[in-house]
Amino acid sequence: MNLEDLRKDIDGLDARILALLNERMEKAILTRRFKDALADPGREAAVIEKVRRQSRCLIDPEFSTGLYRSIIEQSKALQAKGLRTIGFQGEHGAYSEMAARSWGPDAAAIPCREFVDVFDAVESGLFDFGIVPVENTLGGLVGPVNSILVYTGLRIVAAVDMGISHCLLAVPGSDHREIRTVISHSQALAQCRRFLARNKLDPEPFYDTAGAARELSQTRAKGTAAIASRFAAELYDLEIIKEAIQDSENNRTRFFVLARDGAASQEGSKGSAVFSAEGDKAGALYGVLEIFARRGINLTRIESVPDKPGDYAIFIDFEGSRGDARVVEALAEAQRTARDFRLLGFYDEARV
Amino acid sequence: MKNLKLSASRPDGARTVIDVGGVKLGGDFVVIAGPCSVESEEQTLRTAEAVAAAGAKMLRGGAFKPRTSPYAFQGLGLKGLKILEKARRETGLPVVTEVVDTRDVSWVGEYADVLQIGARNMQNFSLLREAGRSGKPILLKRGMHSTLEEWLNCAEYILAEGNGQVFLCERGIRTFETYTRNTLDLSMVPAVKAESHLPVFVDPSHGTGILGMIEPMSLAAVAAGADGLEIEVHCDPSSALSDKDQQLTPAAFALLMDKLRRLRAFMGELG
Numbered sequence: 001m002n003l004e005d006l007r008k009d010i011d012g013l014d015a016r017i018l019a020l021l022n023e024r025m026e027k028a029i030l031t032r033r034f035k036d037a038l039a040d041p042g043r044e045a046a047v048i049e050k051v052r053r054q055s056r057c058l059i060d061p062e063f064s065t066g067l068y069r070s071i072i073e074q075s076k077a078l079q080a081k082g083l084r085t086i087g088f089q090g091e092h093g094a095y096s097e098m099a100a101r102s103w104g105p106d107a108a109a110i111p112c113r114e115f116v117d118v119f120d121a122v123e124s125g126l127f128d129f130g131i132v133p134v135e136n137t138l139g140g141l142v143g144p145v146n147s148i149l150v151y152t153g154l155r156i157v158a159a160v161d162m163g164i165s166h167c168l169l170a171v172p173g174s175d176h177r178e179i180r181t182v183i184s185h186s187q188a189l190a191q192c193r194r195f196l197a198r199n200k201l202d203p204e205p206f207y208d209t210a211g212a213a214r215e216l217s218q219t220r221a222k223g224t225a226a227i228a229s230r231f232a233a234e235l236y237d238l239e240i241i242k243e244a245i246q247d248s249e250n251n252r253t254r255f256f257v258l259a260r261d262g263a264a265s266q267e268g269s270k271g272s273a274v275f276s277a278e279g280d281k282a283g284a285l286y287g288v289l290e291i292f293a294r295r296g297i298n299l300t301r302i303e304s305v306p307d308k309p310g311d312y313a314i315f316i317d318f319e320g321s322r323g324d325a326r327v328v329e330a331l332a333e334a335q336r337t338a339r340d341f342r343l344l345g346f347y348d349e350a351r352v
Numbered sequence: 353m354k355n356l357k358l359s360a361s362r363p364d365g366a367r368t369v370i371d372v373g374g375v376k377l378g379g380d381f382v383v384i385a386g387p388c389s390v391e392s393e394e395q396t397l398r399t400a401e402a403v404a405a406a407g408a409k410m411l412r413g414g415a416f417k418p419r420t421s422p423y424a425f426q427g428l429g430l431k432g433l434k435i436l437e438k439a440r441r442e443t444g445l446p447v448v449t450e451v452v453d454t455r456d457v458s459w460v461g462e463y464a465d466v467l468q469i470g471a472r473n474m475q476n477f478s479l480l481r482e483a484g485r486s487g488k489p490i491l492l493k494r495g496m497h498s499t500l501e502e503w504l505n506c507a508e509y510i511l512a513e514g515n516g517q518v519f520l521c522e523r524g525i526r527t528f529e530t531y532t533r534n535t536l537d538l539s540m541v542p543a544v545k546a547e548s549h550l551p552v553f554v555d556p557s558h559g560t561g562i563l564g565m566i567e568p569m570s571l572a573a574v575a576a577g578a579d580g581l582e583i584e585v586h587c588d589p590s591s592a593l594s595d596k597d598q599q600l601t602p603a604a605f606a607l608l609m610d611k612l613r614r615l616r617a618f619m620g621e622l623g
Contacts, residue, residue, distance in 0.1 A: 176430060177455045198486075199458045241430065242462055 015217065015237060019092070021071070026110050028075035029083060030126060038076055047072065083108045086129040086257070087118040093210030093232030099160045099255040100131045102352045115144050119152055122258055129259050130154070135303070136164070136253045138246075139187050146305045149256075149274065149344065150313040156272050156345030157264040158257035162352050166192055166246045169213055169238035170225045176241045183212040184227035192227055195245040201225070213238060257347075268347040270300070271318050271327065275334070275341040277304070278311040284338060285314060291333050292318060295326040322346045358511035359504045359518075359548045367549045370489050370517045372465050373446045375409045377489070377519050378551030381616060382580035384448055384491075385605060386412035387587075388557075388595035389425060390432035398587040400439040402602035406609045410466070411436070411445040412582060416452045417594060418472045425593040433463035440465070448491055448582075454482040461486045471496050471523055471558070474506050484513025491582075493521045493555065496534060500543055507550060519551040520544055521582055524559035533561020533598070536569055541576040557584040557598045566600060567608050574615050583608075 032038075051068045055061040084107040088096035091111050100109040110127060112118045118130040132145045166188055170176055182189065182201045189196070189203040196203055206212040206226075213228040217236035225241065226232075233240050256272075277284040292299055301317035320327035334341045353360065370377040385408035390396050400411050415432025417425065428435070436447045446465035451457050452473060460467055466489045473479050474495035483490050490510050494503050507518045522541065524534025536559030544552040554573035556566045570581055586592045586599035600608065 176459060195462075198461070242459075245462075 011237075012218065012220070019214075022092075024071070025075060025078055026108065029078055029085060029108055030110070032079045032082075033126060038079055044072055084129065085110055085127045086131055087112050087121050087127040088131050089113070089115045089118055090208045091210040091214055093213055093228060093235040094208060095162070095164060095229055095253060096131055096133060096255065097210070098229055098231050099133075099162050099253070099352075100257075102162065103131065103158055103160050103255075103257055103350065104129070116148060119148050119154065119258070122154055122260060123152075125260070128263065129157070129257055131160075131255050131257050133253050133255050135301075136187070137250050138191055138248055141303060141305065143305070146303070146313075146315065147307075149315070150305060150307060152258070153261065154258040155261050155264070155266065156256045156347050157259045157266070158268075158347045159270065159349035160255040160257070160352060161349060162253055162255065164191075164246065164251045164253050165230065165244045166209075166227050166251075167230050167233055167243050168192075168195075168225050168241040168245050169216065169228055169233050169236075170241050171216065171220050172237065172239040174222075174239075176225075178223050179225045179241075180223040181221075182225050182227055183215065185209045185212070188227045191246045191248070191251060194247040195242075210235075254349075266322055266346045268345075268349075269319065269321055270349055271320060271322070271346045272301075272315065272344040273318075273331070273334070273342060274313055274315050274344060275338040276307065276311060277314050278308075278339065281312065288314070288316065288334055288338050288341070291330050291337070292316075295330050297326060297330055353501050353504065353547060356504050356508060356548070358516075359507045359550060361547060362549050368516065368519075368551060370519060370551065372410070372489055375446055378579050380409070381574075381612075382409045382553075383609065383612070384408065384410040384412050384553070384580065384582040385585045386448075387414075387592070388584050388599060389414045389417055389593055390428055390435050390449075391425075391593050393435045393438065395587055396435045396439050397442060399585055399602070400443045400445060402587060403585050403605060404443040404445050406602065406606040407613070408445065408583075408585075408605075408609070410448055411439055411443065412448045412468075412584070413439070414450050414594075416450060416456060416460075418450070418452050418470055419594070430459070433460060437463045451479070451483065454479050457482040457486050461488045465489065466491050469493065469506075474498055474503065477506075477509055480506055480509035481513055484510040484515040487515055489517035489519070490515065491519055491521055491553070493523050494525070494537075494540065496524070496526050498525070500540060500547065504544075504548055507548070519553060519579070520548075521553040521555050522559070522578075523555040523582075524561075532559075532565065534559055536560055538569070538572055538576045541573065541578050545577060551579040553580045553582055554578045555582040557582070557595070557600075561598050563598060563600070566598070567604075567611065570608060571611060571615055574612060574619065581612075 048065050051064050052061045055064040086100045086107045087110050088100050089112050097109045121127045122130040133142045135141050181204050183204045183206040186205040188209050209228040210232045212226040213232040213236045216226045298319045299316050303315045304312040307313045369379040385403040387399050390413045413436050415427050417427035440447045448466040448468050449464045450468040450470050451460045467483050468491040471493045510518050524536045527535040529535050556569035584599040585605045589599040
């Protein structure tokens with residue numbers, strides 16, 4: 001081990017310390033939901049005391065408690081800002097987080113393990129918003145998300161249609177010609193299948209694109225690269241070997257931003273609804289389509305998702321606002337005739 | 353010539369035309385121009401813009417340099433490829449760049465539109481095979497000690513991999529003459545046309561190595577019937593990291609392009 005190796009290790013540790021610090025700040029922002037006053041002297045004293053007790057080896061208690069006092073000050077400053085929070089599935093650097101940032105650059109994007117965790121946390125009031133991918137031009141419907149959308153009580157308050165550009169990322173300074181294995185989410189790997197084949201790279205599925213980038217930045221595994229966003233490369237300090245490696249240029253994902261009913265504006269030029277089709281499916285579908293067609297309301301999406309065995313939930317997106325009389329009439333009529341017809345929300349859609 | 357199963361002239365006289373992003377090699381007269389080496393983003397972009405404005409249809413630039421001395425500038429590698437990709441994005445010119453190592457072939461193919469096999473690697477058979485398998489158009493330069501038959505056999509290696517997109521470039525050979533860097537063998541232009549259906553280009557920069565000879569030999573190549581030229585141009589030749597003495601300034605290149613246009617018009621009248 002030489003100076004260069006040691007410094008590389010230190011750089012890696014710094015990246016992890018900062019990532020942990022960021023996670024601590026996220027938790028701190030969320031505690032604001034559960035307490036009335038910003039300052040909680042009892043809790044602060046307990047934290048400092050715990051830090052003092054846990055300081056060992058080279059960590060001088062004076063140093064660590066001083067450090068923590070400044071961390072607590074920064075936490076309170078962040079809490080005082082009253083940042084909006086938006087949950088996304090995946091790790092920091094995920095495409096969902098990019099979409100969240102394009103929708104609300106000043107909101108705090110908070111990672112969740114599963115899609116259902118995003119919905120639950122918004123429903124419980126822990127997060128103000130959630131963002132989820134609903135469909136991709138290459139991969140089709142994001143099944144797990146649409147299955148939850150069928151029953152959710154949340155409202156769609158915005159949509160983001162985002163171009164997906166996958167990048168091949170490697171540890172800085174490594175020789176790209178020695179890459180043999182590429183880790184990423186199976187969908188990203190599938191979207192770059194021809195690129196991987198051309199360069200004789202073995203795909204290895206990982207649960208998340210950004211997670212793969214983080215894993216690579218920490219393990220620095222030899223001969224390994226990750227597929228993730230340019231944003232993940234910056235976040236995890238990886239070198240972009242090649243941008244836009246997806247086989248098809250037309251790779252876009254559509255995201256919905258969700259909030260509790262009444263928590264955000266329902267202004268917008270687009271609407272979404274869901275209803276159930278069982279038994280006479282053709283009749284159920286035709287009945288609803290006819291209601292919209294008769295009033296000249298354009299439908300921009302019709303998708304069916306398997307629901308209970310033999311049943312389908314049908315999603316429709318339409319053009320029109322809630323102030324539009326034709327839309328109001330159509331929705332009222334659909335509610336009377338279609339089974340379980342529910343409006344999911346009115347919103348504006350941004351293309352980025 | 354024996355054993356030229358795929359490169360020999362076809363009975364019906366049909367000639368290969370390679371479409372590279374709308375540029376028709378072997379169809380239109382094409383000038384490929386750019387710096388010997390990619391040295392920096394600024395140098396490459398400035399040169400690329402200048403050659404595009406003067407009428408070049410493709411950009412050249414070396415990211416991997418086969419240098420005589422191991423201590424000479426070896427090229428920027430991957431960083432150079434990224435710069436070339438940016439130059440293509442900004443000028444719209446397809447990019448030709450040399451590949452010197454089989455391990456680089458697929459990666460260079462991700463960035464460049466045409467892979468160049470240089471004179472020193474003309475008979476590097478594993479490199480030829482790998483380049484053939486890449487499916488990319490290949491610019492095969494003539495080895496400095498090679499006969500026409502050897503040259504066409506090397507093209508055959510690429511064609512035999514199922515890659516029909518090969519074009520040739522005469523760049524001078526070693527003779528007892530030392531006045532010029534190489535002896536530019538323009539007789540190869542009609543010779544290739546007689547023996548093969550592949551397009552043939554001429555590189556007067558390496559062919560002579562003398563600045564003042566680039567223009568007359570370019571004009572002579574056109575008169576001989578070359579399908580195109582590959583010319584080194586640098587936005588500031590005096591500061592170049594390689595081939596300082598044979599890179600044209602953008603102004604000299606623009607004057608040459610004008611003369612080429614007039615000569616080609618006259619050649620058209622000759623029929």
